[in-house]
Amino acid sequence: MFKRILIANRGEIAVRVIRACRDLGIESVAVYSDADRAALHVREADHAVHVGPAPAAESYLKIDRILDAAKRTGADAIHPGYGFFSENAAFARAVEDAGIVWIGPPPEAIERMGDKVEARKLMAAAGVPVVPGSPGTLETESEVRSIAKKIGFPIMIKAAAGGGGKGLRLVENDKDLASVVRTVSSEAKSSFGDGRFYVEKFVRNPRHIEIQVLADRKGNTVHVFERECSIQRRNQKVIEESPSPFVTPEMRARMGEVAVRAARAVKYYSAGTIEFLADADHNFYFLEMNTRIQVEHPVTEMVTGLDLVRTQIEIAAGETLPFKQHDIEQRGWAIECRIYAEDPAAGFVPAPGRIETLRFPDGPGIRNDAGVYPGAEVPIYYDPMISKLAAWGSDRAQAIDRMRRALGEFIISGDLTTNLAFHRWIMNHPDYLAGNFDTGFIGREYRPGPSHEKDADHERMAAMLLAAMAAQRGAGGTNGKAPAAPARERSAWRTLGRIDMLRR
Amino acid sequence: MFKRILIANRGEIAVRVIRACRDLGIESVAVYSDADRAALHVREADHAVHVGPAPAAESYLKIDRILDAAKRTGADAIHPGYGFFSENAAFARAVEDAGIVWIGPPPEAIERMGDKVEARKLMAAAGVPVVPGSPGTLETESEVRSIAKKIGFPIMIKAAAGGGGKGLRLVENDKDLASVVRTVSSEAKSSFGDGRFYVEKFVRNPRHIEIQVLADRKGNTVHVFERECSIQRRNQKVIEESPSPFVTPEMRARMGEVAVRAARAVKYYSAGTIEFLADADHNFYFLEMNTRIQVEHPVTEMVTGLDLVRTQIEIAAGETLPFKQHDIEQRGWAIECRIYAEDPAAGFVPAPGRIETLRFPDGPGIRNDAGVYPGAEVPIYYDPMISKLAAWGSDRAQAIDRMRRALGEFIISGDLTTNLAFHRWIMNHPDYLAGNFDTGFIGREYRPGPSHEKDADHERMAAMLLAAMAAQRGAGGTNGKAPAAPARERSAWRTLGRIDMLRR
Amino acid sequence: MRYVATIEGAEHEVEVEELSADTYAIRFGDQSFEADLRRVGPASVSIIVNNRSFDFDLAREGDEIVVASRTGATRLTLVDASRHAMRARRAPREVSGRVEIKAAMPGRVVNVLVAAGDEVTADQGVIIVEAMKMENELKSPKAGKVTEVKVVAGQTVEKGELLLVIE
């Protein structure tokens, strides 16, 4: 087993990997940019190396600096988390060339799956169903126009090097095509360093369902069932669950079998995920393979009892998978809500800032993977995730009941806006409760608006008025204790996470 | 189902029941004494009723005040938690007489099991193995002396109305007998209002292993496997786990079968626990039945996926147990550490006080049932529990790894001392790791002493010296933020939970 | 103390009287309540009214106070009754033909698609701003002429910062 693992990431996933290291008795090495000197992952790690200024491109995405940090601290393995270098074959190769173990899949598999166009071809050849689209990559508006003519609008334009909901845009009709092509191309160039893109027929109102796979270096490959990820905003997941309320036992078996076949086709090892689109008739199509740990891995962990990050580390160390397909069982139901510093009322734009007070939910069935602490800053430079709140229940209804309770217990205040109230809204939506939704759900259903206490009776009204008076006077009751220090009070009054409930 | 449940308790168990209510869509009613106006259970509940001054005997243990609180708030059921009225048949009857549902077992069962002497007779008659001892209750020193002569020292003197580790004392030899009889009698009279006691042969170095049972009002009775509770100080549990590393599949089956028989002998319904002493040869003896939810119920919940408090409520509402014996499975391993405001170096005496800063552990497999929040007071009047930290793993080693990690993440500071370092010590003790311990473990093994960083290398030394300098100057680095307000700082410097590591 | 509270546009006269260190009488309309209030955090209060427990987080936003609970939040203003009468109403602001394009969030300017002096049509993309790797093309809300360009590509901008002006 490794002695010291460098985590080439930040935020909650870096803390998650540090926890796995600690469970295994392995030392952890954090890296940090100027913006993250006081971040939780730096505090929690055994070692910490500064790797550059705040923008990721100048710090977390500098290959030489990360490798240098590993060498200086004597790290014998590197875990990339998700995002950043996690699907960068060049980095994976550089790590291995430096004599350090790469905790991830073979670079060739990253490469073949990372080129979305090649991946489509490869999967089709392996007998994995794919969505109709362009046979290869495109570069100009007119090429897109001719493919669109063939397969018909709406179409998705996707960056060949994109993934994870980034670098893809929908085109409904010919009028919007020029502007979208320009944006995708620019974004692909700046984000992925590769301006090529391709086109797929847009499957209207699909489900997004994915299969987790695990494989060791000896060719043992298993699937760990599905995750339902259809609740998305801005083409990015915000709520995931496992199992999927849509997937039947037969469909689950077929998807699992196809996912294992897909992984084997690229001689995969480590943890990976095959993403599928599913239509109303339970047909499913290969979307892409994520050759890394997923944000939403906790729901699979809660339902199966496995520790996916620990298993990743064990596989990288050359160990054989300690279980076979028939050892893995689903028990109960798990749901994850991604708690972001973002403003649902303003199109879910990031709304990061400093966290003043913070109280996390807990109790039966609750897990909360956070990357922050009271007083921490959610920096503007990176993904504005605060935590991943997950609830487990013996069935879906209980998982939802518990999630609703946990969302009520979650208190966060400071100079930021959160999507907590948005999650509460979903957890009370009849279609969500019925399991009746697809990737268009939020776009169709969510209308931000005032969410004040509509049924405020007179007692609640009296309490609210008194609270408001206390707020205005800057002093509450005495409780026999000295009041909090004024300086601290002032800042805490500024804004509160719960206020995102009210928007007008 | 009920509309509104009054919880006749405080602290973490009141919060636990409120969470179960919330999951079920039931309103909760808290009661509180003068000392608990700002307690977490009052904040979390939908309703709250003041029931008297700080001493429990004048508030939480006033039958008329609790019933009056239920009537005034329209509660249709009462949950007693553990302690307080949970094993008080008179209260249970008063609740039922008032037309309110008692969320607990039949009062007759409480009574028959509450009289430890009668319970011994009853169990022996039902074919449940019991420890040799006095045939009935005793009242004088000389009666004790004559029984001791018959069964031989050491003996345990136990309050007939006691339980949960309270009202019992060990007598090693004739010399100590007088003093112990006086103490037990005085304590029994003031704590339980019943000065009678009985005597049992002391089983040296036994294991304390208990079986959780669940039964509905229709006679369906199941067991939910064992909990290992041998790690005790002051005759009270501090660490529990499920399964037990000592129990073999055959022993488990036998204990489960005996426990169901014991419950049926008193026509039991609701959740209950049969406690056994086990000797090195895997013989086990009935110790007592706890006719209530146990402190340590979370480890059973984590291993079986059941929600015991929710099930209690459903049973009280007349529902049929939603599972049969063969539906209940153990998966993995769970360990609970009771985090107390107490001083392990001073014989585990309570060391309550005000909590300044608080950070709870989280991540895969961790659950923390707390009754406090930052700024809360742990009052001197009640059990000084702060929280119940539980860790689940796919096997015992992983559960311990995760518990060790969680104990490291747990930060609590203020005017109180905690047993966090004591738990860390156990989680690294070779005998505990090997599952090789009994109820005498702490008494034999624990020697409080300085636990400073023995292997402090020069880098750590430099960091500590700099930190000390920062503490002395009352100012740390800038981090580009305004420093915390001085008033707040002053109090936070006072003492920190982590410092319980160092004692001299 | 007498206040005028404005909640969701409706005005309410409220009278609050301190009965002791922790208890208050609240009167509004024909309703009268006694409440027990405790500070339980830097910006949190626990209030019990008629045996109902309310746990609120409080925030000030400008003139407004936000009272938030586990189930929702209410935004209100509270004005001293004596000052309420004198309170000047703000004149509605003039809407001019000048349109300011501002940053909706903190971020980085990826590309400025127009220059000062350019004529633009409604919905024409004028600037691309990136925040957290998401690029957003901001469009001109009306046809007009770009009169000012305040930023250059690569520049970091704050929320609300003026990017360019169209008249």
Next chain:
Amino acid sequence: MRYVATIEGAEHEVEVEELSADTYAIRFGDQSFEADLRRVGPASVSIIVNNRSFDFDLAREGDEIVVASRTGATRLTLVDASRHAMRARRAPREVSGRVEIKAAMPGRVVNVLVAAGDEVTADQGVIIVEAMKMENELKSPKAGKVTEVKVVAGQTVEKGELLLVIE
């Protein structure tokens, strides 16, 4: 700044120099280190030395400072080097035949088993104090005479409060 640090009885001369807002040079013995220190909470600091990350909670207890981490805690004193030389040593306190029985924790006196003037033997129970329902019989550490009884049954006592005196 020069300090004398006392750790577990051993004295160390330490020199700390502020290099910039967040960085410091620390020298002790023949060792020299550069460290980056940030305040991350009211009584918490994050320190990085030679790429090792330390997260400490700090407390003051009288003259001592407690530096606690996830793995342990160290108790030390830090004295300005110039003042160290002048620092007066406290004379060792006289041990008298008088013994004070004090409350080890906050609680309630259940019963006082002796009265002023009583002769007691070593290990004789003299008072029963209850805290959190646990009763504890306190014993006389020596044979002697009870000279003062400061409390009565039913009384609440603070930690360290004098209960009775035996001479």
